[in-house]
Amino acid sequence: MDKIKEGYWSIATQKHLKNYKPDSPHMDEFDSLNVSGKAGRLLGILRGNSLIENPKKLEKMASSVGIGKQELYRTILPELERASDKQVEIKKDSAGGFIRLEEYVFSNNEVLGITGQVFDNLNPSDIERIAVETMDETKRIPYLESELLHVLSTQGFHERDVQLSCNLQEYFKLIQKLTKTKGKEPIYSNEYVWGPNHEKIAMAISGLDFGRKQNLKEVVDSIQNYQGLPLEKMPPVDTELLDLAKKVGMINPTTIASKRGISKEFAFSSNLIESIGYNDDIMDDVKVMLASIRFGQNYTEHSTIFSPTRFLSSLIDRGQTSLHSANGTDYILLEKRGIVKVEHSWGDRYIMKLTKPDVAKESLRIIKNPGFVMGFTGDSETSSDICAVQQYDSFKSSEEYRLEMGKTPDNVTEAMDYLTRVLRDETL
Known part of the structure; x- marks a missing residue:
């Protein structure tokens, strides 16, 4: 394997x-x-x-x-x-x-x-190896129950072990088994399937018709253009449609909590990093860096990042920041994640050194994308200084966020079933 x-x-x-x-x-x-x-x-x-x-x-x-x-x-x-x-x-x-x-x-x-x-x-165990294969297969495209059993059986796994492994994966929410469409065979999918299929699923939104209909595609598009968009500053959208988007992974919310007692949620699209393989920020490093910049732009107490583009470009080119007391206090989460390393120089002065230049470069690439506008709040990129990412020390991943969501309403579950079958080009 x-x-x-x-x-x-x-x-x-x-x-x-x-x-x-x-x-x-x-x-x-x-x-x-x-x-x-x-x-x-x-x-x-x-x-x-x-x-x-x-x-x-x-x-x-x-x-x-x-x-x-x-x-x-x-x-x-x-x-x-x-x-x-x-x-x-x-x-x-x-x-x-x-x-x-x-x-x-x-x-x-x-x-x-x-x-x-x-x-x-x-x-x-075979139970675990089956789990790896199941999640890998259903990341590409959802499978009918009989199809998945056939695929795994041809790899030499026993049907009993396949069924047990799938039940356990469903129990721990590693995969989703959707059965809401009448007369249709159950279908297996997982939350990572939406990234490589984001365009197709965005088009499928128009087929939904429940609740107070809003154009979710426009919301998803806005997040693609403003990666790390604060959820509280999103365009208006029907609550059930938004829950659907979060639940299936079309929108990947993350949370940063500050030592000042502030907890803020930021939204990323499923195709944050264009990849059909395994290089899709499974470590959350790029999300942490972009959410940190967003936090610094929107929720700092005394200062904000002067220019995200200049900040990241300088950090990449020089490999470190200038001496500043704030380097010792304001980048705690980035340091915990090993993205930067903070070293004491003298007195209350610290240097912040970049340890993962690939993360910074990918973040800069996303920011410099023509459709990406960091100043979403209406402010220009001309606020005070670069030492702006305030003291926050916890990060909640998209996976944790989805696991904490409550029981899904029936109509949202039906919509999840619908969208999953769309990925298979099924006629409904």
Whole structure:
């Protein structure tokens, strides 16, 4: 099985499982996916840091993806070292104590490949391997139940295991089983299918007819043009249609919470990064950076980003910011995610260094897109200074957001069924 594919779905699975209690029924069935997913998410944060000598910093980075100290040192780090072929090395003293971590991982594909190797090393069950194949197949196009069973059976999996794995995936909301259309066979899909099919699904919106009809396509288009749009500043749209868009993944909402008690939601389109493979920001790094810029533009207390384009261009070209006291306080989430590294210089002055230039470059590419306008609120890009991303320290992913949504109304569920079948070119 392809290691990058295994790594991608390990991380995607873990982003769902983290929302369930460790003693949740049947959690043990996906243990290898959960452990390898944690390892991959941590490696995604570590990438670009090269050297970490402060164990407290390492532990805080691990904690940001739900890894405790004991699990970090006893399980996650040893598995990463074993799987990475010396791209991750842990140096210890004679007593076995931590000295430093060295990493030589240069791309997200390498992160996914190592994560996939961790998954393989853990000897996953057929239930877990079926889950990887099911999610991968249904990312491309929704499958009828009989079709999915046939595809997985031809790969050598037993029908009983396929049925059990699909039931567990549905239980943990890794896939969706839609059965609302009368006389139609149940259909399986997953929340990642909308990215490569965004144009087709946008056209299908016109076939919906329920509630107070609004043009959801226009809303989706506005988000594509203003990636990271604050949800409270979106154009008016029918609530049920908006819930539908969030539920199926046409709109990917994220949340940033600040230490000042402010929690704000930002919307991204399903095709934020144009990719039909596995390089589609599964780590959420680009979303974090863009949402950080949006937060700085719209919700800072004393200052705002002077120009997102200039800010990112300067950070990429120079690799670091100028000395500033705010560098030590205002970029906490970016530092936690390993996107930047903050170093003390003197007094209250700090330098912020870019550790993931590919994330900054992708963010800049999106911002510089002719259809992208950062100043959505009507203000020009001429506010005060660049030290604007205030003290926020938590980020909620799109997957977490969808899992927390309440029970879907029947008419929204029917619309989900309809849109999913549209992707298959079914005549309804």
